[in-house]
Amino acid sequence: AQSVTQLDSQVPVFEEAPVELRCNYSSSVSVYLFWYVQYPNQGLQLLLKYLSGSTLVKGINGFEAEFNKSQTSFHLRKPSVHISDTAEYFCAVSENFNKFYFGSGTKLNVKP
Amino acid sequence: SQTIHQWPATLVQPVGSPLSLECTVEGTSNPNLYWYRQAAGRGLQLLFYSVGIGQISSEVPQNLSASRPQDRQFILSSKKLLLSDSGFYLCAWRASGSSYEQYFGPGTRLTVT
Numbered sequence: 001a002q003s004v005t006q007l008d009s010q011v012p013v014f015e016e017a018p019v020e021l022r023c024n025y026s027s028s029v030s031v032y033l034f035w036y037v038q039y040p041n042q043g044l045q046l047l048l049k050y051l052s053g054s055t056l057v058k059g060i061n062g063f064e065a066e067f068n069k070s071q072t073s074f075h076l077r078k079p080s081v082h083i084s085d086t087a088e089y090f091c092a093v094s095e096n097f098n099k100f101y102f103g104s105g106t107k108l109n110v111k112p
Numbered sequence: 113s114q115t116i117h118q119w120p121a122t123l124v125q126p127v128g129s130p131l132s133l134e135c136t137v138e139g140t141s142n143p144n145l146y147w148y149r150q151a152a153g154r155g156l157q158l159l160f161y162s163v164g165i166g167q168i169s170s171e172v173p174q175n176l177s178a179s180r181p182q183d184r185q186f187i188l189s190s191k192k193l194l195l196s197d198s199g200f201y202l203c204a205w206r207a208s209g210s211s212y213e214q215y216f217g218p219g220t221r222l223t224v225t
Binding site for chain 2: 001004009032043044046049090094097100102104105
């Protein structure tokens with residue numbers, strides 16, 4: 001089974017500051033990578049995905065992520081966060097779209 | 113449009129009691145269905161997934177089981193709950209084939225006392 005590691009369980013940041021949420025996965029085979037977001041009292045929704053092609057992928061709300069095969073990483077970034085970005089972010093990996101493995105989540109707390 | 117339902121929303125059950133959580137999807141056919149458990153500090157743990165009626169794959173050996181009696185119905189069950197079964201249970205669906213996006217239900221908060 002795949003293993004997904006999100007090193008930071010909580011990330012506090014001030015509004016308009018940049019942020020990076022880290023994600024590493026275990027597989028050495030080709031994988032598909034995802035970031036999901038869970039806003040307070042809401043369900044999970046897809047933020048962005050890497051399937052193939054350019055290693056820099058852009059998602060909703062100004063987020064982007066970079067796939068690094070050699071480091072087996074898929075870190076999520078945003079150059080300037082807003083209060084509304086306060087949420088829990090989950091990294092996920094899949095080899096064949098049948099099974100998805102999620103990390104433990106990172107709670108992003110944006111302070112005014 | 114597609115909709116996913118889960119019930120109940122919250123459940124408090126004593127240790128040793130049975131469990132039945134239900135998930136239904138509307139507006140799509142032959143979806144892939146998933147059960148996850150979200151425990152504090154552990155993220156989403158894949159429990160079961162199904163690619164069709166009666167086809168269940170188990171990811172984690174435990175006292176839970178899943179069934180898919182109809183195309184858009186997915187049930188999570190237990191004969192005897194343990195304290196460690198407490199958590200937030202999420203059902204998700206994905207369109208069959210090469211579609212990659214999962215759509216999650218609102219979840220069930222289970223507390224075993």
